[in-house]
Amino acid sequence: MDIEGGSDNLEKQALTDHLRELRSCLIISFIAVFIGFCLSYSVIRPIGTWFFKPLTDVLPDGSSLIFTSYQEGFFFI
Numbered sequence: 001m002d003i004e005g006g007s008d009n010l011e012k013q014a015l016t017d018h019l020r021e022l023r024s025c026l027i028i029s030f031i032a033v034f035i036g037f038c039l040s041y042s043v044i045r046p047i048g049t050w051f052f053k054p055l056t057d058v059l060p061d062g063s064s065l066i067f068t069s070y071q072e073g074f075f076f077i
Contacts, residue, residue: 052065
């Protein structure tokens with residue numbers, strides 16, 4: 001087993017071929033993340049409603065949840 005003709009039979013590629021392959025993998029990854037984000041965003045309201053239901057059931061009528069810091073409001077839009 002020498003380094004050049006090892007048992008792995010690795011294919012030699014030019015730098016541009018590696019960059020093309022990297023670009024296609026990055027594009028596919030970004031598309032998958034975007035689709036996952038869209039699917040997650042579409043179900044955030046039902047999950048938030050289910051999560052806060054015990055709290056909203058015991059709140060007095062006419063009252064609502066109050067967020068005490070800026071970032072808390074972004075957790076459940």
